[in-house]
Amino acid sequence: MATAATPTRTFPPTRTPLNRTRPFSHFSRLRCYAGAKAPILTASNLTDPSPAFRSLTAFAPATVANLGPGFDFLGCAVGGGLGDTVTVSVDPAVAPGTLSIAEISGSSSASKLRRDPLWNCAGIAGIAAMRMLGVRSVGLSLSLHKGLPLGSGLGSSAASAAAAALAVSELFGGRLTPDELVLAGLESEKKVSGYHADNVGPSILGGFVLIRSYDPFEIIQLEFPHDRDLFFVLVSPEFEAPTKKMREALPANIPMKDHIRNSSQAAALVAAVVQGNVRVLGSAMAADAIVEPRRAPLIPGMVSVKKAAMEAGAFGCTISGSGPTAVAVIDEEEKGNEIASRMVEAFAKEGNLQSIATVAKLDRVGARVIGTEAA
């Protein structure tokens, strides 16, 4: 269902410390991106870079945000070829310093997307990256191939934004740091789905990402041990999650005891990620007592799907993002396939919904270049 992607990390290693906890405010010229009301950076005082390629294609993976008690601040990237692909090309027919969307293809819902770059996730992020680079003499055309369906809860808009930001940066020789790429992607998310970086962060950086604060903007990468296996079972039903109802389902206030309980689960989840304990990771992910119990009943069959996943041996199961995709975790691919079958059955039986399942590893790489054409 998605374009296969060659996992090639293209960030210069010196720019990508894996345990980075450096606040974004260290990039003083980027501070203006950290707050929604900040003035737009003008390109006048930046260099006007030359393209390193005529055309470049980047892929950015799907992401699972929230992960239960990590609501609104935790996310991770998933493999399995799930993600969006963006090609940017130097185009003399496009006015210098601007970007035009030439084509949108891919998943059936891709036709709903607007081609006005100011109202398209990939377009907004691409323009933000151009502005950060100070591109004034070159016009770009952009093609977006959607590997992810819209509104699935797998970070579809973030994947488009991540791929576009990386593609533009790499077209000009990879001048933006991963941190800057996240900020470019966040410009897009802000306009399209809210000022949240828990999808675009992991889509660009790969692995698990904790968004600690927005003002100053600060992100922490959590390294899952390389010698451990972690599989996500992603089951997406053919159902449009009622966005407004999903949002309204969130309580304005919560009891102190629920806060303490959920916080300790979020803390345990982070510890489990860093320690590579998939069993604890799963059980913490499944232990959200605030958001999931209120949202799950709004997705037909979800409560039964979680039950089926756990009975089939999943270490944990919850809603991916704001749904409707259900996500379960396990440490073996074969068990993952079995769990996927049970979850698909439960969506059909209890929710009367068809669904598509993918068993995917953690994507540790994030957005990457998958093709270039020389200038």
Added chain:
Amino acid sequence: MATAATPTRTFPPTRTPLNRTRPFSHFSRLRCYAGAKAPILTASNLTDPSPAFRSLTAFAPATVANLGPGFDFLGCAVGGGLGDTVTVSVDPAVAPGTLSIAEISGSSSASKLRRDPLWNCAGIAGIAAMRMLGVRSVGLSLSLHKGLPLGSGLGSSAASAAAAALAVSELFGGRLTPDELVLAGLESEKKVSGYHADNVGPSILGGFVLIRSYDPFEIIQLEFPHDRDLFFVLVSPEFEAPTKKMREALPANIPMKDHIRNSSQAAALVAAVVQGNVRVLGSAMAADAIVEPRRAPLIPGMVSVKKAAMEAGAFGCTISGSGPTAVAVIDEEEKGNEIASRMVEAFAKEGNLQSIATVAKLDRVGARVIGTEAA
């Protein structure tokens, strides 16, 4: 102000996996300790062990619970010689299978403690350990030396319980696992200061400890990297924290946005501990927006003490446990001494309170044996 202790880890290594996240329920015979309403374990089906020593002395360190956003589920042990010491001796004058408190000495407030072992932290934990071991033929006398003042917010009752539980276990050859020792200590905390293991857990295990759940009882040790330095500046004013008011200051409900913010700080705190990032650890510890802002005004000068600590270069500062001790963190001892001076000054100037300061390293060892006398 406290008894110096030789840092000798006495737990057999095979019993102390440092990254343990094993739930206590794996010890099936201990499940009955996990819930407050569980039946008391009878010793009839356990062996009646012989003492390995005539007398044994154990030390357990002071602890800092809560650490800001880790309210009610996070704690760590601190060095600097702060802690309580317990000696247990085989005593033919004490009825077999029972424990008697022979002496309580140490800090000025020690005279307030009861010598009835059923109403004394060390006594309760010692008896719990005897019951777990199935001791029926030997009577023990216990001496408690308080290195910690009562009600200081440094886990005074937990240190007594931890030292007593370890002393009894080691007197009989170290038969209880660290997990079991925590449960013995929790028996005491339950009776004396509430069913919380965020002091007794780290006092026994050392380092940082996350209490994930009580039913089933599950604890996660967080290993702070051995090649990093972490210092705690502990400043205890001469002030009795108004326990009832401190408890009443907690809100019954909190806004969802505060929950998300605090949870992400707790998650960042855990990540910072495991990654050894003292700067993030400090700033996360200082970022509690729920409990600290309500409790700090109840401790004269505390708000100014925190301000003074931060201005003097502390990475973070908050209330230790439920106070009145203030705790700041830093990565260098010398800076710690400077911060301590500023904090003591602020307590004097703004709170009109005398205070005692200690700059202590993280205690990575926890409760340990510091002396034995052959049987």
